[in-house]
Amino acid sequence: MKICRILKDSEPRYSYADDDGLRLFPKYWLPGLELPLTNRESVAAGEVEAFLPPVNPSKIVCVGRNYAAHALELNNPLPTEPLLFLKAPTALISEGDAIKLPSQSRQVEHEGELGIVIGRRCKAIPVDEDPFDYVLGYVCVNDVTARDLQKRDVQFTRAKSFDTFCPVSRFIETDAAGSDLALKVTVNGETRQEGRTRDMIFDIPFLIRYISNHMTLLPGDLIATGTPSGVSRLNPGDVCTVEIDSIGTLSNPVRD
Numbered sequence: 001m002k003i004c005r006i007l008k009d010s011e012p013r014y015s016y017a018d019d020d021g022l023r024l025f026p027k028y029w030l031p032g033l034e035l036p037l038t039n040r041e042s043v044a045a046g047e048v049e050a051f052l053p054p055v056n057p058s059k060i061v062c063v064g065r066n067y068a069a070h071a072l073e074l075n076n077p078l079p080t081e082p083l084l085f086l087k088a089p090t091a092l093i094s095e096g097d098a099i100k101l102p103s104q105s106r107q108v109e110h111e112g113e114l115g116i117v118i119g120r121r122c123k124a125i126p127v128d129e130d131p132f133d134y135v136l137g138y139v140c141v142n143d144v145t146a147r148d149l150q151k152r153d154v155q156f157t158r159a160k161s162f163d164t165f166c167p168v169s170r171f172i173e174t175d176a177a178g179s180d181l182a183l184k185v186t187v188n189g190e191t192r193q194e195g196r197t198r199d200m201i202f203d204i205p206f207l208i209r210y211i212s213n214h215m216t217l218l219p220g221d222l223i224a225t226g227t228p229s230g231v232s233r234l235n236p237g238d239v240c241t242v243e244i245d246s247i248g249t250l251s252n253p254v255r256d
């Protein structure tokens with residue numbers, strides 16, 4: 001299933017796509033509740049006032065240096081345990097929205113990543129439970145980064161959390177398996193990053209379990225799982241596209 005969030009009658013509503021277009025979930029529905037099977041009203045294209053980011057998370061947990069080639073390209077050692085940091089949810093934007101380059105940085109870069117959307121409250125997952133059972137689905141994420149500020153600051157907060165620095169694809173794909181997907185980032189059609197999610201140093205179940213041992217993950221929370229090598233600078237007028245097999249495509253223009 002492909003789940004999205006739209007603005008209809010000035011209200012955010014979760015919906016899903018089928019062959020005939022979009023259908024609404026009941027107003028009460030949020031990630032973490034059972035997917036409703038009936039009363040799915042269809043939505044005419046003209047009734048969609050906007051597509052919103054499909055997640056409205058309490059937090060965005062990001063994993064740094066989770067692909068060896070990317071750690072090496074930034075002259076960082078390989079991590080021996082996941083390097084976690086948070087990105088402000090106010091950085092979220094949708095497919096097609098502009099990434100705005102802040103005046104405080106001269107080096108803003110793309111980081112295409114597989115995003116995990118959490119489907120169940122999750123704290124210290126018991127050893128006999130499968131972390132995949134806590135996944136609602138996957139999205140494409142661009143962990144946009146002010147690289148100069150990241151290098152200058154001890155904490156990543158500022159470099160990662162400017163408004164518009166977290167584009168997310170339109171749909172949460174609930175049917176795909178995330179463990180071995182091809183990921184590609186192009187800028188103006190030119191390939192910059194290519195990788196496969198199987199090359200993560202810490203894989204999806206390890207990350208979910210590890211993060212849940214440090215903080216409670218809530219339904220709708222987003223985990224950005226790290227980026228392969230090939231990060232590069234974004235300039236005004238560029239269009240940056242993240243494509244992940246079976247998950248979707250995420251394109252955003254870049255503005256001053």
Ligand code: MG
Nearest residue numbers: 111143226227
């Ligand atoms: Mg990243």
